[in-house]
Amino acid sequence: MKDKRVGIIGAGPSGLAMIRAFEAFKEKGHAMPEIMCFEKQSNWGGMWNYTWRTGVGKYGEPIHGSMYKYLWSNGPKECLEFSDYSFDEHFKKPISSYPPRPVLFDYIQGRIKKSKARDYIRFDTTARWVSYDEETKKFTLILDDLKIDKTYSEEFDYLVVASGHFSTPNMPYFKGIENFPGTVIHAHDFRGADQFKGQNLLLIGSSYSAEDIGVQCYKHGAQSVTLSYRSNPIGVNWPEGIKELPLVTHFDGDTAHFKDGTTEKYDAVIMCTGYQHKFPFLPDNLRLKTKNNLYPDQLYKGVFFNDLPELIYLGMQDQYYTFNMFDAQAWVARDFIMDTYKLPKKAERRLDMDKWLERNENLQSSHDHVDFQTDYIKDLLALSDYPDFNLDKVAEMFKSWLNDKAENILTYRDKTYQSVVTGTMAAEHHTEWMDELDDSKERFLYEPEEEETIPENI
Numbered sequence: 039m040k041d042k043r044v045g046i047i048g049a050g051p052s053g054l055a056m057i058r059a060f061e062a063f064k065e066k067g068h069a070m071p072e073i074m075c076f077e078k079q080s081n082w083g084g085m086w087n088y089t090w091r092t093g094v095g096k097y098g099e100p101i102h103g104s105m106y107k108y109l110w111s112n113g114p115k116e117c118l119e120f121s122d123y124s125f126d127e128h129f130k131k132p133i134s135s136y137p138p139r140p141v142l143f144d145y146i147q148g149r150i151k152k153s154k155a156r157d158y159i160r161f162d163t164t165a166r167w168v169s170y171d172e173e174t175k176k177f178t179l180i181l182d183d184l185k186i187d188k189t190y191s192e193e194f195d196y197l198v199v200a201s202g203h204f205s206t207p208n209m210p211y212f213k214g215i216e217n218f219p220g221t222v223i224h225a226h227d228f229r230g231a232d233q234f235k236g237q238n239l240l241l242i243g244s245s246y247s248a249e250d251i252g253v254q255c256y257k258h259g260a261q262s263v264t265l266s267y268r269s270n271p272i273g274v275n276w277p278e279g280i281k282e283l284p285l286v287t288h289f290d291g292d293t294a295h296f297k298d299g300t301t302e303k304y305d306a307v308i309m310c311t312g313y314q315h316k317f318p319f320l321p322d323n324l325r326l327k328t329k330n331n332l333y334p335d336q337l338y339k340g341v342f343f344n345d346l347p348e349l350i351y352l353g354m355q356d357q358y359y360t361f362n363m364f365d366a367q368a369w370v371a372r373d374f375i376m377d378t379y380k381l382p383k384k385a386e387r388r389l390d391m392d393k394w395l396e397r398n399e400n401l402q403s404s405h406d407h408v409d410f411q412t413d414y415i416k417d418l419l420a421l422s423d424y425p426d427f428n429l430d431k432v433a434e435m436f437k438s439w440l441n442d443k444a445e446n447i448l449t450y451r452d453k454t455y456q457s458v459v460t461g462t463m464a465a466e467h468h469t470e471w472m473d474e475l476d477d478s479k480e481r482f483l484y485e486p487e488e489e490e491t492i493p494e495n496i
């Protein structure tokens with residue numbers, strides 16, 4: 039078995055799921071192939087490994103992180119729970135449904151810290167280039183060890199790309215923006231609301247980043263927040279102080295002009311205009327080329343590159359489900375690598391992808407999107423021994439979460455949900471989300487002492 043070599047690019051939740059899948063296999067008494075994971079940051083966790091840096095890092099590599107201070111889960115944690123490592127197992131007590139980033143980072147690490155996962159990972163190492171030899175059927179991966187400034191290569195039979203796709207900004211141009219006197223940044227470089235206190239903010243985009251950065255800035259004291267949409271407004275019940283306008287047409291100094299004729303002055307512009315799938319280390323013929331959507335073409339079962347299935351992509355879909363979807367993918371990828379799951383012929387795989395693509399094309403509502411990704415994961419779970427969990431119930435939770443947000447965008451994070459893994463009902467957080475300005479793990483897990491009560495009859 040040792041003669042099979044598996045390379046993994048990235049040690050975020052997807053790359054760690056791949057490592058965990060192999061470890062679960064080993065725990066059942068099977069032999070492991072040789073696995074090596076390369077991570078350009080100094081620590082694991084991908085997006086969840088917060089960095090204060092923007093632009094380039096210590097070694098001149100583009101900064102991967104897009105997360106920011108005061109980021110709280112934007113969906114119930116019960117929708118992303120690992121089915122082989124519950125929140126109860128990790129925290130030893132019920133916690134609320136919407137934890138802040140440091141708490142989820144801690145959870146992701148808990149499962150993998152129990153093992154020797156770190157030994158498989160080379161940190162501060164960037165995957166620079168990949169080539170595939172048709173004769174030897176091997177991938178050559180060229181790597182840069184950033185710490186010692188050394189380039190070297192490794193050969194693999196299988197290559198897993200788990201490098202994420204919410205890191206390279208999509209940054210559109212609007213006429214006149216070059217003369218805007220205030221801050222103009224992309225959400226990728228947003229590191230928290232502090233600097234925007236008291237300001238009038240314009241956020242372009244109408245998806246999760248726009249919604250969350252807008253609400254955070256409002257919560258932490260921005261003067262006003264305007265969201266500008268291209269296709270559709272987010273359309274929830276916004277509080278006084280946040281509003282939606284159609285797309286900006288151009289800027290004139292600090293004044294933005296909108297499609298409906300409105301004009302308004304702003305102090306800062308944050309482009310919440312999404313990200314590009316970017317793989318600078320992959321040649322044209324191996325590179326996944328897609329927009330952010332629920333079913334990128336060319337990936338059989340959402341993971342196997344159809345022209346060369348030994349090339350495996352994890353986590354490339356737009357995401358309702360996250361950690362548990364990456365697990366479901368990694369378990370199937372593992373079984374293919376271990377020869378216990380056989381792929382059908384290429385043409386058959388094409389037909390299967392076409393079926394999903396057609397359904398994807400015809401999705402209408404966000405509830406349809408949830409159902410689509412739910413069915414996709416069901417399809418994956420049928421192929422491996424990843425512990426089953428009640429996906430229909432998770433889908434219901436997602437739909438209920440969508441309704442909670444539409445009802446009140448400022449209080450939806452105070453709601454609680456029930457785990458499908460343990461049956462545990464989430465605890466209510468000790469402080470309402472709008473009043474909670476501290477996102478540390480210590481503060482989150484702190485339990486206020488019971489007030490001392492003196493019985494009246496003493």
Ligand code: FAD
Binds near residue numbers: 051086105
């Ligand atoms: P990533 O987490 O992006 O990890 C990829 C890893 O690959 C990184 O560590 C990176 O350094 C490494 N890498 C990249 N290129 C190279 C290279 N060339 N060489 C070596 N290493 C490389 N999901 C939720 O479930 N809940 C949330 O609340 C939530 N909030 C989010 C907030 C923001 C602002 C963003 C951008 C995403 C959020 N997500 C959230 C979704 C997030 O994408 C997933 O939770 C998860 O982090 C994806 O895991 P991943 O491993 O696929 O990618």
Ligand code: NAP
Binds near residue numbers: 113208244246270310
């Ligand atoms: P996204 O979901 O891909 O959305 C991109 C948005 O940009 C869309 O609204 C799109 O509008 C708009 N857009 C693209 N090009 C544009 C242009 N030229 N002009 C105007 N608008 C344009 O990206 P995202 O919102 O950054 O979210 C990425 C991921 O981060 C998601 O997985 C999300 O869950 C996660 N996230 C989570 C949190 C959290 O709270 N935990 C916070 C932020 C982000 P159209 O609709 O017109 O295409």
Ligand code: MG
Binds near residue numbers: 426
């Ligand atoms: Mg199964």
